[in-house]
Amino acid sequence: MDIKLLLTQLIATEAGLPVEEISGDEKFESFHLDSLSLISLAFEVENITGIEQIDPTIFTEYDTINKLTAWVESQK
Amino acid sequence: MGGESKVTWNPYSKGYFEDPYKHLKECREQNPIHKGSHGAWMFFRHKESYEILRSSKYQVSELSQYFLEKEPYIFKESACPYLSAGTKKWAMYLNGEDHKNARLVMGKAFKEFDLPVILSESVEEVNQKFKNEQDFDLVTYCAYFIFQVIKRFYSLPDNYSFSQIKKYSNMIARSQDLFVPKQVYQEINKWFLSGNEMFNNINSKQGYKENLMAISNKLGISYDNEDILSILAVSLMAAFETSKDSLSMALLELIDKPLLMEAVLASDEEQLSAIIEELFRFTAPLQYTVRVNKEPVEYEGHTIEANSKLYLCIASANRDPAVFQNPDQLIFSRPGTNHLAFGSGPHVCAGANIARQEMKYCLKHMLEFLKDYEINNSEPITYAKQIMMRTIESARLRKKQHALS
Numbered sequence A: 001m002d003i004k005l006l007l008t009q010l011i012a013t014e015a016g017l018p019v020e021e022i023s024g025d026e027k028f029e030s031f032h033l034d035s036l037s038l039i040s041l042a043f044e045v046e047n048i049t050g051i052e053q054i055d056p057t058i059f060t061e062y063d064t065i066n067k068l069t070a071w072v073e074s075q076k
Numbered sequence B: 001m002g003g004e005s006k007v008t009w010n011p012y013s014k015g016y017f018e019d020p021y022k023h024l025k026e027c028r029e030q031n032p033i034h035k036g037s038h039g040a041w042m043f044f045r046h047k048e049s050y051e052i053l054r055s056s057k058y059q060v061s062e063l064s065q066y067f068l069e070k071e072p073y074i075f076k077e078s079a080c081p082y083l084s085a086g087t088k089k090w091a092m093y094l095n096g097e098d099h100k101n102a103r104l105v106m107g108k109a110f111k112e113f114d115l116p117v118i119l120s121e122s123v124e125e126v127n128q129k130f131k132n133e134q135d136f137d138l139v140t141y142c143a144y145f146i147f148q149v150i151k152r153f154y155s156l157p158d159n160y161s162f163s164q165i166k167k168y169s170n171m172i173a174r175s176q177d178l179f180v181p182k183q184v185y186q187e188i189n190k191w192f193l194s195g196n197e198m199f200n201n202i203n204s205k206q207g208y209k210e211n212l213m214a215i216s217n218k219l220g221i222s223y224d225n226e227d228i229l230s231i232l233a234v235s236l237m238a239a240f241e242t243s244k245d246s247l248s249m250a251l252l253e254l255i256d257k258p259l260l261m262e263a264v265l266a267s268d269e270e271q272l273s274a275i276i277e278e279l280f281r282f283t284a285p286l287q288y289t290v291r292v293n294k295e296p297v298e299y300e301g302h303t304i305e306a307n308s309k310l311y312l313c314i315a316s317a318n319r320d321p322a323v324f325q326n327p328d329q330l331i332f333s334r335p336g337t338n339h340l341a342f343g344s345g346p347h348v349c350a351g352a353n354i355a356r357q358e359m360k361y362c363l364k365h366m367l368e369f370l371k372d373y374e375i376n377n378s379e380p381i382t383y384a385k386q387i388m389m390r391t392i393e394s395a396r397l398r399k400k401q402h403a404l405s
């Protein structure tokens, strides 16, 4: 599974932006996602990757697609 | 203290759902007032929670309004959004006149019932249903009791099954939880709609719905059908969820500690009342509640700007050693105390008396039956991943060897 592509697509959908405008190094906060969006995103990532009980606050620590991709990879 | 890093509240810390009290103790001891991992203010001591609950400087947060803002995001074009409408008369999220009215009408509507009869019949029914079981789930047992009580309050038609009502109650309760994703809100929305269908099918000329309509009419409070449906939903959820949770946690504790069980069985009326209060303190099924400050407030050098959400941790307040000695132990002779299991102040639980009566009428009867059972250790006790309300999902019991005939 291409985690980076998956996260990029999910974030593009949440942020209402085309995939091409989402860069892997851009901070999540620049997409103006509110906490409900981030929680819903975490839920989707749980469902797709099978990682259990993702702490919805991970987005503050892993705050770009690249960082989050590395984190998801490390959970497998 | 220097640059030492202090604990930050995070319900995703390891093992939290199985046992939140370790983490809450750390928070209370190291960092009793702070911004949690979700960015809202958290209060862990009894003192502040008690004061805030009773102070007129704070309001409750408005859940229905929150949903109104979020519904376009949650539902996009799909479905029929009903989260805001479904929660619009939930007293715990209303302020001012709206709150006073909802509370008044509910209180009077519940007063119409003959509780001792309803409760005695219900406990009889549950013991009858489980009497031949060798192995069963304690949570199902407790939920079935509350279901019997609710069925009598609501005059529910027979085609609504126990498992449907149990699920309905849990799903709409989750609308109030923290960290709920939109996918789950969409699911909750369906349960709200199915609840409406159920309530609209109640045709009995007696029961809680009729009481609500008659009493609001008499008091000149104009509630439309949607308002009445919202009050029916909150009353069912509040009565079902917390009672089931506190009862199942209390019984589990007593089954695990035979000496305490004996003490309950041997208690007189006055002792039993004290025991019941202690069980409420200890189990605190509603573990948090939220208040909003109208003006900026100062706590221990932190300035909290106006309109912030303050999470008051009832579960932690009820284990605060400044108020309760040996707080993690059930002590039935504990002197009368201000536990916060039912909250305090203007929003104090409107069903506290019902909850107390439930325990008064069921506890001994249930223990007489359950004393032949033990916890079935071959299956794990599981807890729901819920934050605001602590819920045991499943706790299997099995008949003790010597009780097997």
Ligand code: HEM
Binding pocket: B060, B091, B092, B093, B103, B106, B110, B234, B235, B238, B239, B240, B242, B243, B246, B280, B284, B285, B286, B289, B290, B340, B341, B342, B343, B344, B346, B347, B348, B349, B350, B351, B352, B354, B355
């Ligand atoms: C062990 C059982 C119960 C516990 C621990 C419990 C706990 C609580 C707490 C802590 C609050 C205050 C919430 C706040 O301050 O924000 C509350 C409010 C409320 N409870 Fe209960 N409850 C229980 C049973 C019941 C029952 C049986 C009913 C109904 C029959 C009920 C109906 C309500 C209602 C309507 C409110 C809102 C009151 C208001 O905002 O004015 N509760 N409950």
